Amino acid sequence: MKRTLENIENQFETFQVLNEDGEIVNEELMPELSDDELKELMTRMVYTRILDQRSIALNRQGRLGFYAPTAGQEASQLGTQFALEKEDFILPAYRDVPQLIWHGLPLYQAFLFSRGHYHGNQMPEGVNALSPQIIIGAQYIQAAGVAMGMKKRGKKSVAITYTGDGGTSQGDFYEGINFAGAYKSPAIFVVQNNRFAISVPVEKQTAAQTLAQKAVAAGIEGVQVDGMDVLAVYAVTKEARERAVNGEGPTLIETLTYRYGPHTMAGDDPTRYRTEDLDSEWEKKDPIVRFRKFLENKGLWSEEQENEVIEKAKEEIKAAIKKADGQPKQKVSELIENMYEVLPAHLEEQLEEFKAKESK
Incomplete structure (x- = not known):
């Protein structure tokens, strides 16, 4: 049995297009993107890093x-989203707000989501x-359902969902992919796979050598990719989408990535469970630095272009937070009204009580 397990695990090589120096190491996997598309992808990554800051x-x-925080995961998040079409459906986890923004969610609404x-x-x-789903792994079941609905309606689109390495320990994860x-x-x-589910290292989450191999039990395709390499992430997601719309079934993609900041801003201290050496190791793999080197070598990117993106991001963020500040404060009655399509009797009573209080 041990030999059989090793044979399975050895099937999951890590796909990569660009190395840490921005050099192409896999011509076969290199996606067909125009110069404008490459620059747009870099623009989104730089913008998202500023948005995070x-x-x-x-x-x-x-x-x-x-x-x-999202810094460090731009290639994983935006490389997958860039491979989608407008009609595709995103079911994000709570760290995946950037994908929603680039899929069309106005920035000021993203700020309102953060405020509840x-x-x-x-x-x-x-x-x-x-x-964004707060319950760990729940979006995997929802994605399976949305995808089933697309299939029944004959749509040529996909449902894509995200979780972290810790999410693969949830029952919802297995139920969804199965x-x-x-x-x-x-x-x-x-x-x-950013290596830590809050503070728990992936080695303590599972005995599996890869998370991609968990696809085997569900009878679906599994792929492991360098999650700091935006071109590799885009390429494997594009292929997964083509397989899905052609009726060949779902794909599980494991992106090997790293979050530079804390799990959330709610008091997590990563210095308690991550070493400086580990942080330094992954900072050398920074997805923006790597892609920048690649584009500069092709004559497609410059410091001036990047500064323009940074300034634009700052201005748009400033305008968006101002617009969010200008929105009417949420009322308790509005919260109740949005809970159900048809309110149960006890909430109907509470709704009337709060409306009466709010009108005074």
């Missing part, structure tokens, strides 16, 4: 509520997504 500052100022305002959870018309596998639903399941 400003969001952390806003959180510390008390102007945002719940916030999960109901409007931050209302997707605009044409933005196919659910609001259901989608049994019915060959057009789903893409992304596991962003």
Whole structure:
């Protein structure tokens, strides 16, 4: 049995296009992207890094509520989203707000989500997504259901969902990938392996050598990719999408990535469970630095271009937080009204009570 397990685990090599110096190491996996598309992808990564920095500052100022830092995971998050089409459906976890923004969620609504305002959870018309899921792994079951609905309606689109390495220990994770596998639903399941489920290292989450191999039990494709390499992430997601819409079933993608900051801004201290050596090791793999080197070598990127993106991000973030500040404060009655399509009797009574209080 041991030899059989080793044979399975050895099947999951880590796909990579760019090394840490921005050099192409796998021509076969190199995606077909135009120069403009490559620059757009870099623009989004730089913008998202600035958004993360400003969001952390806003959180510390008390102007945002719940916030999960994203720095270090830009290639994993944006490489997967960049491979999608507008009609595809995103079911994010709480760290995956950047994918929603680039899929069409206005920035000010992302800030309202952080504050717990109901409007931050209302997707605009044409933005196919659910609001970020707080319950670990629950989005995997929802994605299996959304994908099944797409298949029944004959749509050529996919449902993509995300969780961290810790999420693979949840029952919902297995139920979701098993259901989608049994019915060959057009789903893409992304596991962003940033090595720590809050403070628990991945080695204590599972005895498996890879998380991608968990796909085997569900009878679906499993892929492990360098999650700090945006081109490799894009390439494997693009292929997974093509397989899904062609009726070949779902794919589980494990992206090997790293979050530079704390798990969330709610008091987590990563220095208690991560070493400086480990942080330094992963900082050398920074997805933005790597992609920048690649684009500069092709003559497609410059310091001036990057500074323009940074300034634009700062201005748009400033405008978005101002717009969020200008939204009417959420009322208790609005919270109750948004809980159910048809309110049960006891909440109907509470709703009337709060409306009476709020009108005074």
